[in-house]
Amino acid sequence: MTSIPSNAATTTSAPGLLRLARSQEGVVVVLLVALFALVLVFTMASPYFLDFRNAMNIGRAVSIIGIAAAFTTLLMIAGGLDLSIGAVMNAAGVAAAIALQSSGLGVPGAILAGLSVGIVVGFVNGVFVAKLGVNPLIMTIAMQFIVRGLTLGLSASASKIITDPLFLAIAQSYFRIGSISIPAPLVWMLLSMALVWGILRFTLFGKYVYAIGGKASACRRAGINVDRHTILLYVISATGAAFAGIVLASLQGAGIPYGAGNELSVIAAVILGGVSLSGGVGLIEGTLVAVLLVGVLKNGMTLLGISSVFQMVAEGLVLATAVTLDRLKKRF
Amino acid sequence: MSVASLDAGGEGRAAGRVPFLEARNVTKRYGGLFAVRDVTLPLYPGEVVGIVGDNGAGKSTFIKILAGDHEPTSGDLLIEGRPVRFARPRDAKRAQIETIYQDLALCENLSVMDNVFLGHEITSGLPFRFLRRARMHAETRILLDDLGIGIPSTHEIVVNLSGGQRQATALARVAKAGAKLVILDEPTAALGVRETRALLDLVLRFREQGKAILVISHEMRDVFEITDRIAVFKRGELIADRRTKETTPDEIVSLIMRGRQ
Numbered sequence: 001m002t003s004i005p006s007n008a009a010t011t012t013s014a015p016g017l018l019r020l021a022r023s024q025e026g027v028v029v030v031l032l033v034a035l036f037a038l039v040l041v042f043t044m045a046s047p048y049f050l051d052f053r054n055a056m057n058i059g060r061a062v063s064i065i066g067i068a069a070a071f072t073t074l075l076m077i078a079g080g081l082d083l084s085i086g087a088v089m090n091a092a093g094v095a096a097a098i099a100l101q102s103s104g105l106g107v108p109g110a111i112l113a114g115l116s117v118g119i120v121v122g123f124v125n126g127v128f129v130a131k132l133g134v135n136p137l138i139m140t141i142a143m144q145f146i147v148r149g150l151t152l153g154l155s156a157s158a159s160k161i162i163t164d165p166l167f168l169a170i171a172q173s174y175f176r177i178g179s180i181s182i183p184a185p186l187v188w189m190l191l192s193m194a195l196v197w198g199i200l201r202f203t204l205f206g207k208y209v210y211a212i213g214g215k216a217s218a219c220r221r222a223g224i225n226v227d228r229h230t231i232l233l234y235v236i237s238a239t240g241a242a243f244a245g246i247v248l249a250s251l252q253g254a255g256i257p258y259g260a261g262n263e264l265s266v267i268a269a270v271i272l273g274g275v276s277l278s279g280g281v282g283l284i285e286g287t288l289v290a291v292l293l294v295g296v297l298k299n300g301m302t303l304l305g306i307s308s309v310f311q312m313v314a315e316g317l318v319l320a321t322a323v324t325l326d327r328l329k330k331r332f
Numbered sequence: 333m334s335v336a337s338l339d340a341g342g343e344g345r346a347a348g349r350v351p352f353l354e355a356r357n358v359t360k361r362y363g364g365l366f367a368v369r370d371v372t373l374p375l376y377p378g379e380v381v382g383i384v385g386d387n388g389a390g391k392s393t394f395i396k397i398l399a400g401d402h403e404p405t406s407g408d409l410l411i412e413g414r415p416v417r418f419a420r421p422r423d424a425k426r427a428q429i430e431t432i433y434q435d436l437a438l439c440e441n442l443s444v445m446d447n448v449f450l451g452h453e454i455t456s457g458l459p460f461r462f463l464r465r466a467r468m469h470a471e472t473r474i475l476l477d478d479l480g481i482g483i484p485s486t487h488e489i490v491v492n493l494s495g496g497q498r499q500a501t502a503l504a505r506v507a508k509a510g511a512k513l514v515i516l517d518e519p520t521a522a523l524g525v526r527e528t529r530a531l532l533d534l535v536l537r538f539r540e541q542g543k544a545i546l547v548i549s550h551e552m553r554d555v556f557e558i559t560d561r562i563a564v565f566k567r568g569e570l571i572a573d574r575r576t577k578e579t580t581p582d583e584i585v586s587l588i589m590r591g592r593q
Contacts, residue, residue: 199460202460202462202463203460203461203462203463204453204455204460204461204462204463205460205461206463207442207446207453207463210439210441210442210446211439211442211446211450213441214439214440214441214442215437215438215439215440215441217435217437218437218438218439218450219439219450219451221421221437222437222450222451222452222505223422223425223451224450224451280439280441281441
């Protein structure tokens with residue numbers, strides 16, 4: 001038998017820069033450049049923009065979306081989709097508020113009640129998608145209606161005011177490092193992102209998230225329990241949304257059952273950050289920068305006196321531009 | 333029924349060794365249709381067996397029975413002489429039977445190393461189970477070098493690999509999993525000349541390591557180059573089981589086309 005020559009030449013002859021642009025790291029780099037460009041523009045356009053307190057305001061403003069986006073990024077890299085996020089947020093806030101008023105278990109009970117909403121909803125989503133093969137889009141939209149209806153019904157469509165100072169401190173306090181004060185919601189968001197980053201980068205579970213998003217059938221053949229991982233990812237996504245809802249309730253001082261759904265803003269940020277809807281691709285760093293990008297855009301436009309109506313238009317244009325560029329780069 | 337057992341068997345049989353896996357009178361029926369009919373075929377360690385036959389001859393159904401994808405309607409599978417039952421693919425895997433289908437079952441978005449270790453990762457720590465990437469890269473490198481696989485970097489993402497390199501990655505995966513029987517479904521169908529050569533050498537290296545190998549192929553040249561025995565399927569039946577040295581491509585093609593005379 002002959003000694004084996006190396007196989008045919010690898011097909012990776014694309015020049016370095018193009019390779020970077022095509023890679024998931026490249027998306028993050030491009031987003032960072034866009035973020036700095038935006039910061040530069042707003043700094044020149046408004047004297048109020050480049051300011052520590054304004055930066056912290058942006059951080060607080062994006063934190064709710066950011067917390068939910070962090071956890072649903074895991075699900076979306078694995079090829080899943082969760083549109084029940086917004087409904088779960090409101091439901092968790094209301095559940096926490098009701099628990100505070102009537103359970104007598106205090107803040108731990110309230111947090112537990114809120115998170116339980118996410119765990120239950122995520123589990124039901126996951127079982128229907130993984131075990132019964134229901135389309136995730138349809139399943140989680142159905143769940144959105146169910147959860148929203150139940151929330152409105154059980155709260156009699158009334159906001160539940162929260163007065164417990166400890167619960168309010170979850171989102172209304174500051175973490176002080178030396179002379180700087182960081183609003184708590186921003187810290188929760190950064191911790192959420194850091195946790196997801198660690199999972200994706202270092203753990204077996206993180207590898208399986210990418211593997212399942214890449215080719216679930218190959219994972220099954222390799223003996224990986226894909227269904228169990230999928231169910232767990234839906235639980236993580238919904239529980240992350242519930243956590244965001246608890247922080248939101250603390251920030252607002254009330255569990256509000258009829259708030260507008262945030263799910264599309266969350267999913268838009270994740271997609272903008274470079275996660276492919278078909279799964280297998282994406283980085284939490286992308287989600288973080290995308291969340292900040294949208295936050296800076298909205299904040300800067302507000303400072304320039306542009307109405308929130310046009311901010312929605314801008315957010316939509318940014319997303320459309322991003323996904324279009326993503327398609328175009330594959331042609332080169 | 334089948335006279336396969338009357339035909340000349342492999343060298344292993346002559347030596348009186350126990351086959352790693354033996355299919356004994358295996359039949360798969362769909363209603364009145366026999367997809368596989370009364371097939372008896374022993375597979376010995378260190379032996380490459382080629383399965384040839386026209387489309388619809390029952391080759392794919394047969395290997396799916398060995399891989400645990402289908403349960404036979406009747407007949408037995410024996411591993412080292414002991415009867416076994418494969419209700420699902422996992423059972424076959426547990427018996428150290430690994431099948432590489434044409435789609436290769438690789439995660440194209442992951443690295444060569446990630447694919448080689450998929451489902452068998454080295455981890456440390458609880459409760460999160462941290463990946464020991466450096467160690468897995470090193471082990472993958474050694475494995476690739478041992479098998480003579482020419483992939484420059486274990487960090488390379490599979491989507492960037494050539495068809496032959498992907499096949500090699502799938503084979504390395506199977507070697508890592510410690511397979512004793514490797515089933516290959518048309519492994520050279522999508523490969524160029526050089527890549528086919530490298531793949532055939534890889535199969536021969538598996539044989540040197542004492543693995544039993546079963547290859548479905550349409551490529552008569554490849555079949556004659558690497559196999560020790562050739563099993564001819566026609567209309568679900570095993571119509572001939574020849575030692576490769578004692579037959580010719582003409583005879584095999586004639587068997588495939590016209591059946592037993």
